[in-house]
Structures are given as C-alpha cells and as structure tokens.
Amino acid sequence: MSTTSAPGLQELxxxxxxxxxxxxxxxxxxLHLVAASGHEDVVDxxxxxxxxxxxxxxxxxxxxxxxxxxRARSPLRVPADPASGRxxxxxxxxxxxxxxxxxxxxxxxxxxxxxxxxxxxxDVVDAVAATLATRSRTADRTAWSVGELLSPDAAAxxxxxxxxxxxxxxxxxxxRVVAVAPVGGEAAGPVNAWLLPRTVLVAxxxxxxxxxxxxxxxxxxxxARAAGALLAQHPAGVAAGVxxxxxxxxxxxxxxxxxxxxxxxxxxxxxxxxxxRGWEELGTLRLLALAxxxxxxxxxxxxxxxxxxxxxxxxxxxxxxxxxxAGSAQRTAAALGVHRQxxxxxxxxxxxxxGYDLDDGTDRLALHLALTLTDLAGSx
Numbered sequence: 001m002s003t004t005s006a007p008g009l010q011e012l013x014x015x016x017x018x019x020x021x022x023x024x025x026x027x028x029x030x031l032h033l034v035a036a037s038g039h040e041d042v043v044d045x046x047x048x049x050x051x052x053x054x055x056x057x058x059x060x061x062x063x064x065x066x067x068x069x070x071r072a073r074s075p076l077r078v079p080a081d082p083a084s085g086r087x088x089x090x091x092x093x094x095x096x097x098x099x100x101x102x103x104x105x106x107x108x109x110x111x112x113x114x115x116x117x118x119x120x121x122x123d124v125v126d127a128v129a130a131t132l133a134t135r136s137r138t139a140d141r142t143a144w145s146v147g148e149l150l151s152p153d154a155a156a157x158x159x160x161x162x163x164x165x166x167x168x169x170x171x172x173x174x175x176r177v178v179a180v181a182p183v184g185g186e187a188a189g190p191v192n193a194w195l196l197p198r199t200v201l202v203a204x205x206x207x208x209x210x211x212x213x214x215x216x217x218x219x220x221x222x223x224a225r226a227a228g229a230l231l232a233q234h235p236a237g238v239a240a241g242v243x244x245x246x247x248x249x250x251x252x253x254x255x256x257x258x259x260x261x262x263x264x265x266x267x268x269x270x271x272x273x274x275x276x277r278g279w280e281e282l283g284t285l286r287l288l289a290l291a292x293x294x295x296x297x298x299x300x301x302x303x304x305x306x307x308x309x310x311x312x313x314x315x316x317x318x319x320x321x322x323x324x325x326a327g328s329a330q331r332t333a334a335a336l337g338v339h340r341q342x343x344x345x346x347x348x349x350x351x352x353x354x355g356y357d358l359d360d361g362t363d364r365l366a367l368h369l370a371l372t373l374t375d376l377a378g379s380x
Contacts (some may be wrong), residue, residue, distance in 0.1 A: 010035045012128050013104070016121055022106040022113055023047065026094070028132060029102055031056045031064075032192040042107055045085035054192055054229060060086075069093065069103060075118045080109065092118060094125060096133035104128070139193065139202070142169055146203035149248070150177070150210055150255040161248055169201060170248050171214035177243040177254030178211035178223045179262040182234030183269050192229040196222060208262070210255065215245060220276055227274035237269035244279045260286060263376050284369070285376075297373035305370035308354040315353060316371070318346040323368040327358070 009026060017024040017037035024037040025047060033054045036047075050056050056064070063086075067078055072093045080088040090113060092104040104125065106113060141163075148160035164170035181188050188209040193202050200222055201212040211226055213219040223240035230238045241261025243254035257279040264285050265277035279286070301309070308316060318336060322343075325331045333343045347358060356363045 009128060009131055012124055012131075013037055015124055016104060016106070019120060019124070020106055020113055020117065022090070022108055024107075025050055025105045026128065027056065027103050027105065028136075028194070029100055030190050030192075031061050031103075032190075032194055034102065034132075034194050042087075042109065044087040044107065044109075046087075046089075047105075047107060054195055058233070059084075064091070067091070070100060072100075075115055077108075077115075090115075090118065092121065092125060094129045094132060096126075096129035099133070101129055101132035101136055138167070138169075142167065142201055143203035146201050146210060146212060147205050149212075149251050150203075150205055152252060157252060164201075164248075171199060171201075171212060174215035174245040174247060175251070175254070176213045176215070176219035176245060177251055177258045178213055178219060178226065178240055179205075179255065179258035180209040180211070180223065180226050180230065180238065180240045181207060181262055181266070182230060183237040183239065183266060184234075186234060188230060188238075189233055191226050195225055195229050202226075205255070208259070210258075212251065220278060223276045224274060227276065231272075231274060235272055237271060238274050239265035239269050240274070240276045241265050242276065242278045257286075267375055285372070294377040297370070297377040300366070300373050301370045302366070304354045304356055305367060305374075308350065308356075308367075309371075309374065311353050312349075315346060315350050318343065319350045319354075319358075319367060320371045320375075322347065322358070323364060323371065327364070 013024050013026045013035040014037050023042050026034040026036070027050070028034055033050050036051050046056065046060050049060070063081070064078065067076060069076060069091050072091065073095065074093070076091045076093070078089050078091055080086060087107055087109040088111065090106040090108055092106065093100050094102040094104060145160040145163045148156045149164065151157060161170065180191065185207065187207040188204065190204070191202050191209045196202065196211070197217060199214050200217070203210050209226065209230070211222065213222045219242045223242050227238040227240045239262055241258045241264070243257035243261070246254035261277040261279050261282060264282055265275045268277070269275040308319065318332070321335050322332045325335065329340055329343055333340045336343065350356065351358060354367070356367045358364060
C-alpha cells in the first residue's frame with residue numbers, strides 16, 4: 001500500500017496527540033507497537049515498555065483484555081493501577097467495517113480528557129483504521145502465498161509465485177530466506193512486521209516464522225531484528241537461520257537451507273538472547289538440509305557412539321571438545337580446565353569405552369558427526 005498521497009501512521013498518531021494533548025501510542029491487534037507520539041513528559045511503565053520492546057508484555061495484555069478491549073466499539077477508559085505503575089488511559093479501538101485492526105492508547109492520568117472530546121478524532125481514527133486494514137489484508141494474503149512458495153509442491157509454488165507477482169510484492173532478483181524459531185520447540189507466533197523493512201515478506205510456516213529478504217538488504221541484520229522482536233514472548237531465547245542467495249523460483253530450496261541453519265543456531269542460543277547462523281558457515285552441517293537432525297543422528301550414531309553416550313558425561317564432553325578443537329591437546333586441556341595428563345587419560349578412556357581410534361581420520365569424523373548430530377537432535 002502506498003502512503004505517498006495520504007498521511008502516514010506516524011503523522012496520524014502525532015495528530016491525535018496534538019488534538020488531545022495526550023501522549024499517544026498505536027498498537028496493532030496483536031499489540032505490536034506501530035507508532036508513538038513524541039510526548040515523553042508524561043510516561044508510565046506500560047508506555048515505556050511498549051516503546052522499548054515494541055510490544056506490550058504478556059501481563060499487560062492480559063490486564064487490558066480483561067477490560068474487553070477486543071469487543072469495544074467505542075472509547076474505553078482503563079483506570080490507573082498504582083501497584084503495576086500503570087496510569088489511567090483511554091483505549092480507542094481502531095475499527096474498519098466492523099473489524100478491530102488496532103488500538104490507540106491515550107495517557108490521561110489527570111482525567112481531564114473527556115469522552116466527548118474523543119469524538120473529534122473520528123476522521124483521524126478512520127484514516128488509521130483504513131491504513132491498518134489495507135496493510136493487514138495485504139499481509140494476510142501475502143503470508144498465505146509465501147507459505148505456498150516455500151512448500152515442496154511444485155504446483156503450489158507456481159500458483160503462489162503468480163499471486164505474489166500479481167500483488168507486486170515479490171522481491172526481484174536474488175533474495176535470502178530466513179527461518180526463525182524460539183528455543184524449546186514452541187510456535188514462533190506473529191513477528192512484529194512493523195520492525196522490519198516494508199520489502200521483507202513475513203509468514204508463519206508450521207511452528208516457524210519465514211521471511212523473504214530482498215538481496216539489497218543485509219539478511220543477517222533483518223534476521224536478528226525478527227528474532228529480537230520475538231524475544232519478549234519467548235524469554236528462553238530465539239534463533240534464526242539465513243539461507244544462501246536464491247531466486248524466487250528457488251525459494252523452497254532457500255527454506256531448506258534456512259531451516260538447516262536454524263537447527264545449528266538453536267544449539268548456540270544463550271539464555272534470554274538470540275543467535276543467527278548462515279547457510280554459508282555451516283560446513284558439513286549442510287547435511288541438515290537433506291533431513292532432520294534426529295534422522296541424521298539415527299544414521300550417524302553407531303554402536304560405538306551409543307556406548308560412549310550411555311557412559312560418563314565427562315568423557316563425552318572431553319571427546320566433543322577435543323574434536324571441536326581439531327585434536328589440539330593444548331587447547332582442549334585449557335578449554336576443559338584440566339592438566340594435559342588428565343586429558344590424555346580421558347582420551348584413552350574414550351578409546352576403551354567406545355572403540356574409536358582418535359588417531360584415525362575416518363573414526364574422528366564418524367565420532368564428531370555422531371556427537372554433533374546428537375546435540376542438534378536434542379535441541380530441535
């Protein structure tokens with residue numbers, strides 16, 4: 001949707017704040033922040049959090065829902081709650097043709113903003129509603145088509161490409177596909193598209209979020225922003241994987257690459273943080289594009305690996321660290337915080353328990369793959 005001939009959402013929100021003298025924020029129906037006025041002289045914890053995180057937190061959403069904002073057809077006053085640091089405010093539903101597409105929030109701690117004055121906002125609210133409705137409906141159609149474009153069904157991909165071309169939203173030239181998911185296997189939920197460039201297409205695909213990023217943009221940066229946007233909903237951590245460059249016709253291949261990178265990223269997410277991995281940096285882990293980590297682990301983990309994995313966890317950690325550090329005894333001993341003689345003793349025990357010869361390149365590769373794929377299978 002073009003906004004060149006009409007006020008943008010930020011301008012409309014600023015006009016509401018000007019007309020009422022109240023600090024104003026606009027959130028979409030998922031309570032993602034869309035725009036906020038510049039009034040910072042009056043602010044409470046709810047407004048501050050919404051602006052900083054670009055989304056109301058879960059407790060605030062529940063408390064607002066309890067006031068019936070989703071069903072409201074006219075301005076609704078939400079009282080102050082000193083215990084949570086919430087000031088009194090007005091909620092103005094942003095509705096278009098009977099459907100709520102978002103909410104305008106007007107801080108009014110002194111109670112000076114009377115309801116009849118909110119009627120003066122009718123034209124502005126209608127303009128906001130029309131803008132949100134147009135973008136929401138376009139996004140809904142686009143999300144379905146993006147999901148089909150990434151599917152394994154060739155006929156579905158062709159129909160989706162035709163639909164996206166008709167909507168003139170499909171990136172031209174090369175693009176990269178991004179897969180985003182929280183730690184723990186939960187569904188990603190809706191990504192705050194207001195945080196991303198308008199040319200990025202977003203869609204839910206299964207439990208993951210998928211993004212199509214035009215080649216002109218830095219896909220890793222976009223992936224990090226999308227992951228960060230989901231962190232408030234998934235505080236355990238969020239990971240993202242970025243494909244190599246593909247064309248729209250090869251987007252389904254990019255999706256496989258992005259999911260492989262995502263599986264690798266999920267093993268490296270610090271608690272309460274995000275991690276991004278790219279297809280190009282995966283090395284042998286590109287095998288993950290061919291099958292899931294669990295399936296690959298079933299093939300790679302032989303009886304020798306099973307004996308080791310069923311035994312002393314310290315031996316498993318030693319073998320994994322030693323192989324990750326290319327068989328360097330000095331670096332492995334330092335990483336594990338042990339004397340080198342202790343390391344040599346543990347490596348002998350690894351050989352005795354498992355039967356792998358760590359001086360043999362083929363055995364090293366087999367054990368390294370088995371341990372790595374077991375880790376990945378446990379995280380996906």
